[in-house]
Amino acid sequence: MTRKIATKRPRRASSPVGAAAAVVLDPASSAPLHRQVYEAVRGAIFAGRLRPGSKLPSTRALAAHLCLSRNTVLGAYAQLLAEGYLRGRIGSGTYVADALPERLLLARRGLAPQPAPSPGGADLSRRGALVAGAASPFRRAAAPLGAAGWAFQVGVPAFDAFPAIAWGRLMSRRWDRSWRALLPLHEPQGYAPLRRAIADYLVTARGVRCTPDQVVVVSGAQQAISLAAEVLLDPGDAVWVEDPGYTAARSALLAAGATPVPVPVDGEGLDVAAAGRLSASARLAVVTPSHQFPLGVTMSLGRRLALLDWARSSRGWVFEDDYDSEFRYAGRPLAALQGLSPDARVIYAGTFSKVLSPSLRLGYLVVPEALVDAFVAAKALADVSSPSLEQAILAEFMAEGHFARHVRRMRVLYERRQAALVAAAERELSGLLEVGPAPAGMHLLGWLPAGRADGAAAESAAASGVRCVALSELRVRSAGRGALLLGYAAVPEDEIAEGVRRLRTALR
CATH class of the missing domain: 3.90.1150.10 (Aspartate Aminotransferase, domain 1)
Incomplete structure (x- = not known):
C-alpha cells in the first residue's frame, strides 16, 4: 500500500492587484510623492492590509494604478527594501518581509514604544518653547476631502489641471540623462539653471530688479520668512505685520523670538503711518502688497513709496510676499514693490506652491547683493539644499515655456x-x-x-x-x-x- 505523505499547504499571499488597492495616497499631503508612496506602503504593512509574505505589484503596475511616474515608485521601493520592510526575489518579484524591523527591534530590547512627551512637560530651551508655541497653524491634520471635494479650501491650486504629462516627460528625460550628476548634487543657493529661469521670469513678468546671483531657492514661502527672520532679526526686535494677515508668517517670527506688531489694513493696504505710531523702532515689515492676504486689496503707490522711505531712513527691511501675483484677471499683473527703486531694502519672496503644487516644496527669495552670502549660509544650515531633481525638472519646465x-x-x-x-x-x-x-x-x-x-x-x-x-x-x-x-x-x-x-x- 502506498502511503500518502501529508504536505503542508503553503500560505496563500494576497494578490498584487489587492496589494495595489491597499496603497492609498493622501491628496492633501504636502510631502513629496515618493515619500507618500513609502509611507502608504509602510502604513499598509503595519495596519495589516499588506500581510507578511504578500507579493507587491511591480513598480510599473503600481505607478499606473496611482497615476505616478515609475521613478517615483522605484524610489519608494528602494527605501523600503533598504530598511527591511520588503524583500526581493530575483525573477519573482517584491514581497513584504516576514519579520518587520520594528518588531525585531522591540523583541531584542524588550521595550514597548513610549509616548512622546508633551511640549509643556519637556525640558525645552527658551527658543524651543517659542517654536513649540508658535507652531499652532501647522498642528492641524489635513482634513479628508468632504462631500463637496475641495470646496472651499484656501490656498490650494487646481490639482486636476496640473501639467502631469509635460512634467512626467521632463522627469523621465532628466532622470535618464543625468541622474548620476543629480544624485550627489547639493547647491545651497539653488540649482544654477533654475535660478536663471526664475530671474528671467521675474524681470519680465513682475518687474523685479535682479540677477540670478541674487536668487536663493528655498523650500517654500514658510522657509523664506524663517530665513529672513534668522538673518535680519535679533530676539525682541519689532516687526510690522498685516492685521488681518497670514498667520504662519507671524508664527515664524514668534519662533525666531521677534515681536510681531499687528498693523491695520485698509483699502490702500498696510497703514504705514499707523505702523510708525505703533512701533517706531521696527526692524522689518512683512507685507503682501500686490494682493493682500486675506482682504485682497492692493497697496497704493503712496503707501508703497512711504514703506520704502521708512526702510531707507530707519535701516529697516521690507519682506515682500508675492504669493499669488500670477492670477490677476483685470489688466496686467502689478509690478513688484521691490522693483520701484534700485536701492530698495526689500527681500522679495515667491513660491511655486500656488502655481503648481505645494508638494514640490520649492520657492525663492531675491535678496540684495550684500545679503546673499548670509542667506545662503542660513539655507545651508537649515537643510543644506532643496531637492536637486525637482529643481532640475522645474528649470527645464520654465526654460521650455511650459510654466508660462x-x-x-x-x-x-x-x-x-x-x-x-x-x-x-x-x-x-x-x-x-x-x-x-x-x-x-x-x-x-x-x-x-x-x-x-x-x-x-x-x-x-x-x-x-x-x-x-x-x-x-x-x-x-x-x-x-x-x-x-x-x-x-x-x-x-x-x-x-x-x-x-x-x-x-x-x-x-
Missing part, C-alpha cells in the same frame, strides 16, 4: 471658477453670505450679516462637508464684520455648486 503656458491656462480656469462661485452664491446664499467678484487671487471673501460670528459659521460649514476659514482667525487686534474665506481654485464647477448648496444648509 500653464500660468495662462490657470488664469482662464480660475477666472471661470470664480465666476461660477459668484453665480452660485447669488442663487443660493442671498441674505446668508455676500460674495462678490475680485480682480485677482484664488479665494473670495463671503461677508456674513452684521452680528453673525464667522467662527461658528465655519464650524457649521465643516460639519456639512465644506472647508473654509473664518476671517476672525486671521485677526489679532482688528475687528469688524465676520466673513468666510472661500477658495475656488481647486474646485471644479460641479463641486462649486454642491459646496454652495451645503454651505447654504450650514448657514441656515
